[in-house]
Amino acid sequence: MLRDAVRSLAEAKIAPHAAAVDEEARFPQEALDALTANDLHAVHVPEEYGGAGADALATVIVIEEVARVCASSSLIPAVNKLGSLPVILSGSEELKKKYMTPLAKGDGMFSYCLSEPDAGSDAAGMKTKAVRDGDFWVLNGVKRWITNAGVSEFYTVMAVTDPSKRSKGISAFVVEKSDEGVSFGAPEKKLGIKGSPTREVYLDNVRIPADRMIGAEGTGFATAMKTLDHTRITIAAQALGIAQGALDYAKGYVKERKQFGKPIADFQGVQFMLADMAMKIEAARQLTYAAAAKSERGDSDLTFQGAAAKCFASDVAMEVTTDAVQLLGGYGYTRDYPVERMMRDAKITQIYEGTNQVQRIVMARNLP
Numbered sequence: 001m002l003r004d005a006v007r008s009l010a011e012a013k014i015a016p017h018a019a020a021v022d023e024e025a026r027f028p029q030e031a032l033d034a035l036t037a038n039d040l041h042a043v044h045v046p047e048e049y050g051g052a053g054a055d056a057l058a059t060v061i062v063i064e065e066v067a068r069v070c071a072s073s074s075l076i077p078a079v080n081k082l083g084s085l086p087v088i089l090s091g092s093e094e095l096k097k098k099y100m101t102p103l104a105k106g107d108g109m110f111s112y113c114l115s116e117p118d119a120g121s122d123a124a125g126m127k128t129k130a131v132r133d134g135d136f137w138v139l140n141g142v143k144r145w146i147t148n149a150g151v152s153e154f155y156t157v158m159a160v161t162d163p164s165k166r167s168k169g170i171s172a173f174v175v176e177k178s179d180e181g182v183s184f185g186a187p188e189k190k191l192g193i194k195g196s197p198t199r200e201v202y203l204d205n206v207r208i209p210a211d212r213m214i215g216a217e218g219t220g221f222a223t224a225m226k227t228l229d230h231t232r233i234t235i236a237a238q239a240l241g242i243a244q245g246a247l248d249y250a251k252g253y254v255k256e257r258k259q260f261g262k263p264i265a266d267f268q269g270v271q272f273m274l275a276d277m278a279m280k281i282e283a284a285r286q287l288t289y290a291a292a293a294k295s296e297r298g299d300s301d302l303t304f305q306g307a308a309a310k311c312f313a314s315d316v317a318m319e320v321t322t323d324a325v326q327l328l329g330g331y332g333y334t335r336d337y338p339v340e341r342m343m344r345d346a347k348i349t350q351i352y353e354g355t356n357q358v359q360r361i362v363m364a365r366n367l368p
């Protein structure tokens with residue numbers, strides 16, 4: 001029922017704008033409005049804070065169905081979860097009430113600020129600092145590649161509170177867009193997910209009350225990594241949706257396009273490509289849904305499974321979207337058809353929330 005509801009909404013309200021959102025590299029406001037009106041913008045927020053209380057699998061299905069028509073728009077529910085999960089996992093009850101309530105209502109989105117210009121795969125090498133000053137913390141630094149920066153009201157920011165301790169000297173904070181000293185860089189000019197703003201976040205003597213710290217001092221990096229265990233599964237869902245959208249389009253196209261006097265769908269070479277695409281998507285789906293169930297239960301092998309789902313599904317998305325372009329021939333290579341956008345959008349799923357090389361490091365360290 002959930003899938004049918006999200007699919008109908010996505011096809012009616014999000015799909016019609018997907019090409020323009022990409023072409024104009026503009027935020028998909030129509031998608032945010034439609035998702036918020038239907039309580040699908042941040043489905044993971046627990047009911048006690050006014051949220052829909054969706055479990056990890058239901059959240060995955062929402063993201064998958066939105067990504068099937070518009071990958072940029074799927075980053076609304078996905079990054080709302082990424083940004084706010086540190087608060088849900090480690091924040092005080094007051095912090096949860098204060099920030100989950102407006103998120104659930106649709107009064108403000110959440111972003112996640114871990115990466116920096118010189119700290120990507122090696123996120124613990126961050127330089128952003130937070131220094132205690134009485135009942136306040138003062139933050140200074142630059143966060144890079146922040147999804148939905150400038151649009152979001154709330155930001156989970158990881159910062160160094162004790163430089164002598166590396167990852168154990170990092171703490172997490174909630175920073176608000178309206179806090180004095182917060183500003184944003186120009187939107188990055190990207191290959192894909194062009195509708196999702198990616199900007200730098202500048203923190204210039206941002207003074208915030210001490211109760212904005214998420215969890216205890218020094219636990220921020222652990223919270224950030226624990227968050228990724230759960231949210232890599234949402235990136236797997238995004239990849240899965242992009243791949244399914246490309247397969248669905250190609251499936252229709254090959255029945256219409258005629259060469260050598262018959263639909264190209266009649267050629268076994270084409271049929272074998274479609275079979276492989278569908279097989280890979282189904283394998284990615286099973287891995288992703290199983291990982292979502294593990295996320296919900298908090299299973300001990302979640303770190304491996306989350307990394308495996310993200311890595312596998314994103315590689316599948318890249319292969320399937322490339323094959324979809326191939327199946328449309330020259331037409332696939334133009335912006336008159338959606339598959340080249342899907343191919344460009346798929347690429348990011350192999351890079352963010354840890355590149356697929358990093359996922360393999362994570363898997364190797366956590367072999368089942």
Ligand SMILES: Cc1cc2nc3c(=O)[nH]c(=O)nc-3n(C[C@H](O)[C@H](O)[C@H](O)COP(=O)(O)OP(=O)(O)OC[C@H]3O[C@@H](n4cnc5c(N)ncnc54)[C@H](O)[C@@H]3O)c2cc1C
Pocket residue numbers: 111112113114115119120121122144145146147148190193198348351352353354355356357358
């Ligand atoms: C569009 C977009 C949105 C993003 N959104 C967010 C966000 O909302 N919040 C956030 O905090 N970050 C975000 N990121 C950042 C993203 O997570 C990083 O770009 C990613 O983790 C890689 O870091 P890097 O770009 O610095 O690459 P680098 O770490 O410099 O990596 C370069 C290459 O080296 C490889 N490499 C690095 N170390 C190793 C190793 N030990 N072994 C093998 N290979 C290695 C990498 O796999 C990669 O191929 C986003 C990025 C993009 C592009």
